[in-house]
Amino acid sequence: MEKGLNMKGNKVDDQMELISYFYPQIYSQLAQQQEETVKPRRRRRKNKVEGRDNTSEVVMRKRKLLSEEQVNLLERSFGDQHKLEMERKAKLASELGLDPHQVAVWFQNRRARWKNKKLEEEYSKLKTQHEDTIIEKYRLETEVLKMKEQLCEAKKKIERLLLEHKSDISSNNSPTSSIFSMEQSHFNLGEFGMEEQLMDDNMFFVADYQSNYVTLWDNELEWI
DNA sequence: TCGCGCTAATCC
DNA sequence: GGATTAGCGCGA
DSSP states (O other): OHHHHHHHHHHHHHHHHHHHHHOHHHHHHHHHHHHHTOOOOOOOOOEEEEOTTSOEEEEOOOOOOOOHHHHHHHHHHHHHOSSOOHHHHHHHHHHHTOOHHHHHHHHHHHHHHHHHHHHHHHHHHHHHHHHHHHHHHHHHHHHHHHHHHHHHHHHHHHHHHHHHHHHHHHHHOOGGGSHHHHTTOOBOOGGGTOEEEEOSSSEEEEEOTTOOEEEEEGGGGGGO
16 A cells, blocks of 8 residues: 555656656646645545345455456557547457456556656656757857957967067068058968958957958957 | 546556 | 556546
8 A cells, every 4th residue: 555655656756857847837836736735545445245145245356467468459459549439449348358347447557658658758858858958058168168268369369469560660660560561461360260450559350251340449358 | 428647456 | 666457536
């Protein structure tokens, strides 16, 4: 008896866990409903059999296991169709030598098992999808970090080149070293998938893949 | 009346 | 302890 309660309790817990995992709002509603509608457990009546002297006595139910052949035929029939019409039930019962009610009960239990299995499969599938998504999220976050580092390095490189350029201007004082001459010289930053064209000390253009130039101010790089 | 959910009882 | 059979209550 205790075993039965535990089995049921675990199944309910599992289902509620699934619901809480994927549908937290529905879970909270269900949990509330459960609290509001706590019903007392039903007691099952024990089977009664008529004695020879017309007295009834309570006996423990004997569960009759179906033979392998019976189960095979039932499984085949279930495989064809999960629902059981009256005619098919009667025909199966006749073929199996069972009570039509037994056939109906077997189909009912089989549908319940099938439903549980489908639920478990769906849960497993969703769990895998979720785990894959988490992995992809971490991968993308790592990629973003790497790209930020690369951007930081690129900025340092630009600053270095600007300093070198300034020192060239002050030392040579030549008209050919004006800022306009630098317009033609592109820094090769191919490894970052972009090229940058120097404009002045605080501003430069970035060419994206579509060759659309975007103006970036030096101080904007701070928060990128 | 039937199917379903729940669960006890039983088997292995 | 999991799987199976079946009783019971409820809703459609």
